Amino acid sequence: MTISLQLKFPSHLTVAQFITQLRREMNCQRVSSKHCLKTYYDSFDWRLYSNDIVCEFVKTTLTLKAVKNDVVIASTELIELPKHVQQFKRGKVHDTLEPLLEMRALLPICTVTYKLHQFKIINDDKKTLLRLFIEEHEQISHRVFLQSLKGYDDAAESIISVLTTQLALLPTTEPVLLEALTQQGRTVNDYSSKLAIDLTTDMRADVACKLIYSCLLTTIKANEQGTIADIDSEFLHDFRVAVRRTRSGLSQLKKVLPNDISIRYTEFFSWLGTITSLTRDLDVYLLNFPHYKNSLPLTMREHLNPLHDFLVQKQHHAQQELVKNLHSTHYLTTLSAWDEYLKEPVPSHPDASHAQLNIKQLSDKRLWKSFKRVLREGKAISDQSPAEDLHELRKSCKKLRYLMEFFQSLYSKNKIKNLIKSLKCLQEVLGDFQDCEIQEYNLRLFSEEMHNTDTPCETFVAIEKLIANIDRRKYQSRSHFAEQFAEFSQEETLATFKLLFR
Numbered sequence: 001m002t003i004s005l006q007l008k009f010p011s012h013l014t015v016a017q018f019i020t021q022l023r024r025e026m027n028c029q030r031v032s033s034k035h036c037l038k039t040y041y042d043s044f045d046w047r048l049y050s051n052d053i054v055c056e057f058v059k060t061t062l063t064l065k066a067v068k069n070d071v072v073i074a075s076t077e078l079i080e081l082p083k084h085v086q087q088f089k090r091g092k093v094h095d096t097l098e099p100l101l102e103m104r105a106l107l108p109i110c111t112v113t114y115k116l117h118q119f120k121i122i123n124d125d126k127k128t129l130l131r132l133f134i135e136e137h138e139q140i141s142h143r144v145f146l147q148s149l150k151g152y153d154d155a156a157e158s159i160i161s162v163l164t165t166q167l168a169l170l171p172t173t174e175p176v177l178l179e180a181l182t183q184q185g186r187t188v189n190d191y192s193s194k195l196a197i198d199l200t201t202d203m204r205a206d207v208a209c210k211l212i213y214s215c216l217l218t219t220i221k222a223n224e225q226g227t228i229a230d231i232d233s234e235f236l237h238d239f240r241v242a243v244r245r246t247r248s249g250l251s252q253l254k255k256v257l258p259n260d261i262s263i264r265y266t267e268f269f270s271w272l273g274t275i276t277s278l279t280r281d282l283d284v285y286l287l288n289f290p291h292y293k294n295s296l297p298l299t300m301r302e303h304l305n306p307l308h309d310f311l312v313q314k315q316h317h318a319q320q321e322l323v324k325n326l327h328s329t330h331y332l333t334t335l336s337a338w339d340e341y342l343k344e345p346v347p348s349h350p351d352a353s354h355a356q357l358n359i360k361q362l363s364d365k366r367l368w369k370s371f372k373r374v375l376r377e378g379k380a381i382s383d384q385s386p387a388e389d390l391h392e393l394r395k396s397c398k399k400l401r402y403l404m405e406f407f408q409s410l411y412s413k414n415k416i417k418n419l420i421k422s423l424k425c426l427q428e429v430l431g432d433f434q435d436c437e438i439q440e441y442n443l444r445l446f447s448e449e450m451h452n453t454d455t456p457c458e459t460f461v462a463i464e465k466l467i468a469n470i471d472r473r474k475y476q477s478r479s480h481f482a483e484q485f486a487e488f489s490q491e492e493t494l495a496t497f498k499l500l501f502r
Contacts (some may be wrong), residue, residue: 005160006070007169009142015117015134018142018167022119025162028132031118039111040177041081043104044226044235046189051100054175057081064096068173070145081106084232103287105232112137112180121159129155140179144169191222193238195245195405201360205256206346208359212249212406214342216242220335227276228323233283236322240280243272248402252366255354261341268334275325281442282315295469296462303458304466310450363407368501370400375494378426378485387437390481394430397423411500419496426488429480436474443467 009018022028041055041062042048048055052067063075074092085101088094097106117134129152133145144163148156163169181187197215199208219242226235247269250262289308293301325331346355354362377393401423408416447463 004069004071004148005146006172007144007146007163008172008174009144010168010170011141013142013168015115015136015142018134018144018169019117019119021167022132025166026121026159027123028119028121031120033115033117035113036116037111037113038176040109040180041106042109043101044107044231045104045191045193045238047100047104048097049177049188053096053100054177055106062093064093065175067175070173070175103233107231110177110180110184110186112140112176114138123155127152130159135176137176139183140176143172143176193219193241195408197406197409199359199407199409201358201410203359204346204355205253205357205359205362206350206352206355209249209253209256210342210346213246213338216246216249217335217339217342220246224326228326230319233280233287236276236280236283240273240276243269243276244398245402245405247273248399249406252370252399252403253354253362255352256357256362257355258350258352265334265338268338272331276322279315279318279322281438282311282318285311285439285442286315292466296465300458300462300465303456303462306450306455306459307446307463310446310453310455314446359407360410363403363410364501367400367403367407368497370396370403371497371501374400375489378489381481381485383482387433390430390478391434391437394427394434397427397430401427415496415500419493419500422488422493426484429477429484432477433474433481436470436477439470440467440474443470 009015036058039057041057048064049067053073054065054067056063056065057078060077060079061075062078062081064073065071066073074096076089076091076093082088083105084103085094085097085106088097115136117136119132119134120128121130121132122128128149130149131147133147135143135145137143146156146160146163164171178188195215197212199211203211220239223235223239223242226232227239230236247266250257250266250269254262286308289304289311293304296304350356374393374396377389377396381389381393401420404416404420404423408420443463443466447460450459
């Protein structure tokens, strides 16, 4: 067993002083000193750090380390760092990153320059007991990384004791990344698509709504440049979710903001949803493409490739059109005006009739009304109901979910969390059914468009087979609806909704 340990310099101790004292206390030899540049990588939403992994890239080596103890999980040599995990060669690094990153790009988070000094601590027999690496930084604390050699653990323990007691080094589990980010005015997990809005029960409704919309606007702005650059598909996804939530809030929480404001920005966010829809749909088809291929017989899978090329080209054109819209005067000026309006203090005597209501009273009323609508629409659906009825229920569930997420800080954390989880299960069944409906329809449209190109006949056969598979999955989702709705509308759920909102 070997020992791996990270120590932090006290603020008063320089590297030169430490090396001088080190040589007084023990027999050490300098192996090398060199200037280094280390870049930390993660996804935009911190998927690696959230799973206790720090990703470092130094020169040509990518290393994944455990956050808590700096132990190396995996490493690989690379000439250039790939943007997406699918571009990595199969191996420990790929297999560690793939389930965490999924479709997200690996992005540089911050860069640290330092001087690396390597020493080895030796005994009287010239045997190496321990390797010692000093990272000499300019703006942040210097670090020492220790690595004992097999069979010399006792000697390593003694050396560590000298370093911590006599040389005053401080054991730490905090990655250099945290201090480097602080120096840049950032923190880990400084972006999340999840809503975390801290409302108080006695807050005025207009104040609370402005706070909610401001939080959503922050998400829109955070994802704007990633959407324009098409870095990965999740930027547009999070952008659209924040847009939908804003539009839903404006349409459901009426008479809280002035009527002209509500009308203007409901129209604007509806437009934003429309102009981002095609690109997102095509992103989803491309993300699902491996599943499409795998659902076909082996002999058919390669015949689907022309569809992939068609979708890539179509997505490229849709993305170009989206970028034009996001650079347009209409988008920039309206979003800026919305930002300015949200920053304005609320008037003492507002015209909107619900503006001064207690937000808890308003949320109780809206949530109870929205829940009753979901129950009413769900109970009316039978095996003979048209697909449109399930689609309407899906939209009602989404509106209820958004309201619950807006106002969750006003209620018992566990109870509201369980209700959201229960609703989410129902939404998944409805969403699967709706997605299959749309995919079938669009795949037929794509097939018609491709008939005007030099596409092999085998591709159209493969597309028809794919549509048949999706159709079968659609009816499987439909068959699960009654069971899932019964689970959602059980007496326990009803009682909790009554307790919280009625």
